[in-house]
Amino acid sequence: MNDSIEQEIIINAPIQNVWQVVTRPEHMSKWFSDTATYEPRVGSKGKLTWKDLGVYGRNGAPLEIVTVDEPHEFAFLWVSPDKETAEIDGQTLVTFRLTEVDGGTQLRVTESGFSRLALKDAVRAE
Numbered sequence: 001m002n003d004s005i006e007q008e009i010i011i012n013a014p015i016q017n018v019w020q021v022v023t024r025p026e027h028m029s030k031w032f033s034d035t036a037t038y039e040p041r042v043g044s045k046g047k048l049t050w051k052d053l054g055v056y057g058r059n060g061a062p063l064e065i066v067t068v069d070e071p072h073e074f075a076f077l078w079v080s081p082d083k084e085t086a087e088i089d090g091q092t093l094v095t096f097r098l099t100e101v102d103g104g105t106q107l108r109v110t111e112s113g114f115s116r117l118a119l120k121d122a123v124r125a126e
Contacts, residue, residue: 004112006111009106015099018105022074022098025046039065042066047060063079067095073098094109
C-alpha cells in the first residue's frame with residue numbers, strides 16, 4: 001500500500017499569490033472546503049467543514065498547523081471527524097510545497113501517513 005498521495009500543478013501566478021490562496025482560511029474555504037477556521041501559524045488548531053459530505057459536514061475535520069515556511073511550505077495534520085484531539089493512529093499530514101518556476105508557481109500537494117491509520121483493510125484499500 002502506498003503511504004501517500006501526491007499531485008502537482010503549475011499555476012500561472014506569482015508564488016506570493018499562490019501562498020495566500022493555499023494558506024489563508026478565507027481562500028481555502030473557496031477552493032477546498034465550505035468553511036475553514038484556523039490561523040496560518042504553527043500550533044494553530046482549527047477545522048474544515050463541508051456541507052455535502054455526511055459526517056464531515058456535520059462535525060468537520062479537526063486540523064493542526066505544523067509547518068509554515070513562507071512562501072515555500074505549509075502543512076497540517078488532520079484527523080477523522082469523530083475525534084476532537086489528534087491521535088497518531090487517526091492523522092494524515094497534508095503538505096503544500098511551492099516553488100517558483102518559469103511562468104509561475106509549481107504547487108505540489110502531498111497527503112501522507114495512510115499506513116498509520118487505524119482502519120479496516122477494506123476501508124484502507126478504498
